[in-house]
Amino acid sequence: MTAAIDFYFDFSSPYGYFASTRIDDLAQKYGRNVAWHPILLGVVFKTTGASPLPQLPLKGDYSWRDFERTARFHGIEYKRPTHFPLPTTHAARAMLWLQNHHGDDLAAVFARSVYRALFVDDINIAEPAEIMKLAEPLGVDVQALDAGATSYQIKDQLKAEIEVAMAKGVFGSPFVIVDGEPFWGFDRFDQVEAHLKSRRQTELRAVPNLDTKEKKPA
Template sequence: MSQAIDFYFDFSSPYGYFASTQIEQLAARYDRTVKWHPLLLGVIFKTTGGAPLPSLPLKGDYALRDFERSARFHGIPYTRPELFPLPTQLAARAMLWVAQTRGDAKAVEFAKAVFHAYFVEGAKIIDPDVIGPLADGIGIDAAAMIDGANSAEIKERLRNDIEAAVARGVFGSPFVIADGEPFWGFDRFDQLEAFLKSGKI
């Protein structure tokens, strides 16, 4: 099997959510695996000078329209959350704890549950009382996960992971790196597939 694809995302990113519904199938078509990396865009924006799309004049209104249009185009369930965007530190740290204690496959299952809760059900994933039941639903002890997510070790790991991502040139969500080639945005998945197919673009 060829080198794994690195998939970076923020749980508050609609485009990151859309990508999360497609990346595994895309990678499998080319005998690839995927490494999922939760990020905090707010931290990265301190480096890039960026800001959440909805806060930007003109561009924000367009983005809100494009989220819904993109979801319809790709047949992806999507409902704009009432609280959007929101901080995702807890969700990101919880995923890292699940990966560390239960393995990557269970962490991906958890990540998909978080995305679905937020972008389909409109759940406020900033709340431990929301995140906890998502863990219970996939066979993970909620209390242990919340405690682990709030541990100094996991907080430090997330900080280090984000620093490492920025060092690789990651600045948005979704952001995919395949064989050293970076692709920013869900709208670059056609180019990503062409690259995986031919090894060049």
């Protein structure tokens, strides 16, 4: 079976949001599934020494301009959030709980709704109550979700999964690993597609032509 695309993201990442609107369609086009992995850039930055782009001198003003320009270029709905940067720990833990108890598909729906809440509806997703409101339409037990998201089990799981991600070389959001090949940034999605296309062509060439019958000697 063809390997899934590993998609790493932080809910506070604008480029991660843009990527979240494209990753599933891109994967489906080439017969792949997507494994969604929430991470916390704050944890990663302690190792890399990086900071959120809008907080950096000179780069900050440019980044805000580029967020809006990128959204326009790709036709993605976007509104500059009032609450930014902000912690996304509760959202990430809630997603892990949903993956554990309701499966990857519903968790991905939740992830997209959280991203939209921040970057379209300007909702403060750092507030646990707002995260629970976003989960309600999914038909899950929000009390169980809220309790699960604050449990030691989920806290330890998120910590462990971030450590695994960093061990694989993940250092930003969005970050895609496909067939062992790493790609950082939404602006690398053309390269991701080129890789998927090349791998698909290689796989098709390896499949024997079942319509070709061996000719018998006259």
